[in-house]
Amino acid sequence: MIEVKEVEKNYGRKKILKGVSFTANKGEITCLIGINGVGKTTVLNAIMALTPINKGQILIDGLPLDKTTFEKIAFIPDTTTMLPQMTITEAMEFMKDFYKCWNQERATELLAFFRLNQRDRIASLSKGNAAKVNLLLGLALNVDYVLMDEPFSGIDMFSREEIANVFTSHLLENRAVIITTHEVGDIEHLIDKVVLLDDGMVTKEFSAEEARENEGKSVIDVMREVYQR
């Protein structure tokens, strides 16, 4: 389980996170939602210890962040992290050399899943295929926790559908996934838990299924109520 407890984060004098708390469990997809600049990426960066927090605590399987906890988490950013001249094969080889938990079999499966050509160079990829390569490189790691920052950003409808299919595949089974997205409609039916952020705080945390079944509300309906839009 990932536990984010009363996390506060300032950039200079600006308070970005003002006591954010939520949990993400294995076998569940937790979706962090909020308007531009509310701090969604900051939360993911804090979980990866890419940015220090000012207050609060983040626990992975009950333990504070350290070298061993990083081996349990894959971070899938919304930008390409590989060198543009690399081919997809070279990017995969780089990951294999760098991470002990690289799973080549799963990488090969993901190549086929996303119908990618491993000889293509990173620089030549469309935005949709670049996002799929990011997902491939992250999901091929044998880790329990996966953080995805805006995997659907700027991507056409068909690629978004292909990416959404990964959520119902065995590739995410038994993992805890935290995703940030503005394209809620694409994965609304796949989300287990929703964490709504506003003004540096969690304004609502709810089960998407319970909202659907008990109140007949979609995630977007609940968002409209909370944000009064």
Ligand SMILES: Nc1ncnc2c1ncn2[C@@H]1O[C@H](COP(=O)(O)OP(=O)(O)OP(=O)(O)O)[C@@H](O)[C@H]1O
């Ligand atoms: N390294 C940094 N230095 C200073 N301010 C930063 C830094 N990183 C982020 N911020 C600020 O922190 C706030 C939250 O940024 P963050 O990227 O976490 O928001 P977000 O919710 O992910 O936004 P978006 O939906 O646009 O991706 C923004 O006001 C941003 O300008």
